[in-house]
Amino acid sequence: MPTPYTVGIAGLTGKLARLIAHNLLQASTPSRPIHIRGLVRDLTSPNLLPASPSITLIHGTSTDLAAATAFATGCDVVLCCYLSIDDGMMLAAHKLLIDACVAARTVRRFFPADWTLDYTRLSPGDLPPKDVMLAVREYLVNSAPGVEGVHVLNGAFMDTIFSGFFGLLELDSSGDDEGVWRCWGDGEEVWELSTYASTAAFTAAAVLDESAVGVLKFLGDRKTSAEIVATLNRVYNTHIHLEHRGSLAELFATMYERRAPLKDDPSYGAYLQYMPLFYEYFCTTGLAHLGPLDALDNARYPSIKPETLEDFLRRTPLRELEVAFSKAGTVV
Numbered sequence: 001m002p003t004p005y006t007v008g009i010a011g012l013t014g015k016l017a018r019l020i021a022h023n024l025l026q027a028s029t030p031s032r033p034i035h036i037r038g039l040v041r042d043l044t045s046p047n048l049l050p051a052s053p054s055i056t057l058i059h060g061t062s063t064d065l066a067a068a069t070a071f072a073t074g075c076d077v078v079l080c081c082y083l084s085i086d087d088g089m090m091l092a093a094h095k096l097l098i099d100a101c102v103a104a105r106t107v108r109r110f111f112p113a114d115w116t117l118d119y120t121r122l123s124p125g126d127l128p129p130k131d132v133m134l135a136v137r138e139y140l141v142n143s144a145p146g147v148e149g150v151h152v153l154n155g156a157f158m159d160t161i162f163s164g165f166f167g168l169l170e171l172d173s174s175g176d177d178e179g180v181w182r183c184w185g186d187g188e189e190v191w192e193l194s195t196y197a198s199t200a201a202f203t204a205a206a207v208l209d210e211s212a213v214g215v216l217k218f219l220g221d222r223k224t225s226a227e228i229v230a231t232l233n234r235v236y237n238t239h240i241h242l243e244h245r246g247s248l249a250e251l252f253a254t255m256y257e258r259r260a261p262l263k264d265d266p267s268y269g270a271y272l273q274y275m276p277l278f279y280e281y282f283c284t285t286g287l288a289h290l291g292p293l294d295a296l297d298n299a300r301y302p303s304i305k306p307e308t309l310e311d312f313l314r315r316t317p318l319r320e321l322e323v324a325f326s327k328a329g330t331v332v
Contacts, residue, residue: 004035004054007207008075008107010068010082010097012038012057013047015329016115017081019200020207025054027208034208039071047329062093068100072107077207079111085271087132094136098144107147109213111206112136114151115199116279117288120215127282129275148213150206154199155192155219155290156283158312159328161228162321166276168225169232169240169321177318179232179240184251184277187226187242189284194220196328198306205301216297217290220306225284228309235313251281 007024009017021036028034036055040048043059060067062082072078078101084090094112101107112133119130120137133151140149162169172178183189194202202218223231225242232240246254255277262270282288290296298306316324 002031002033004033005208006035006037006075006077008037008039008072008078010039010062010071010078010080010093011113012036012040012049012081013042013045014081014083015325016196016200016203017079018047018049018329019196020079020081020204021049021055023201023204024207025052027204028054037071037075039068062089063096065096065100068097069103072097072100072104075101075104075107076210077109077111078107079203079207080113082113085129085268085275086266087129090129090132091135094132095139095143098136098139098147101147102144105146108210109148109150110140110144111150111152111203112140115154116156117282118153118215118217118290119288120151121288122282127278127288130288150213151215152199152203152206153215153217153290154194154202156194156279157199157325158193158195158220158307158309159325161191161193163325164322165272165325166280168280171240171319171322177236177238179238180243181225181229181232181240182243182245183225183284184245184280185225185248185284186244187229188224189248190222190224190286190289191228191283192219192222192289193309194218195307195312196325198304201304202298202301202306205304209300212300216300217295218298218306219290219296220312221308223309231309231313235310236318238318248281248285251277255281 011017024034038057039060041061058071080097082093101110114133119133122130124131170180198220206212229240229242255274258274
């Protein structure tokens, strides 16, 4: 039997991690079997994938170098699927995993938890969570001999823009299918969007493509706020209207005003007061867009047909849009 291609996924219980693992296992064949090694902090988590001889679980935390090295040893490629608002933790955890990959001596590629926006176009301090990824990218280049970075970028997760995090969509609680989409700008600002499902499919394809290195850009759709509202109304036969909160210049000023007294407060409540505004600004100004169609890497994997906004809406009941992001990966 051929030697399995071994993929390590740190944070295997996360939504995106589960979807990536599902795609990888679906791609496993007798001629190229896939084995997944998952680093998890709770071996009893209800979010674990179903038991399979193709999955090995290793118990360990993001600060346990010995566990991370044991996890990485024997892997051909490693993905980090950690998610935290603690930037210090995210940077330290990435560096520890990269060090473990170097020590393992078998890992040739490392996928950081990049995903949202083309942060390579940003400068330190522009969007604080992406400062971490800029530092991780630099660390891979300078401190990880023999391990190449693969940076998957997907615009914004389509599943999340309808959530309470952004607070863009508010449906009438009476159930009359009335609602409002509240955005900054004039409504013609473009959102670059990909679903969790499409992002996972492209990521899995890149994992299995041993020639895939560097920055890879995948996208499902591009829509302005006005087009998003029009698509919502067409798919659901609703009467949602656009409401403008202010100009992009006012958004820029507001997000820094809100952050100033809270930037040293580590609580999620404080984070919610300003970080959604930062993300809306960089998602819609074009400053961190993936670029023109010919800059995308979708064509690298032509068998994958990414979901458009309309595709996503047609598979998601209207009243479930707000929680759709939390259900990503639960079908696995």
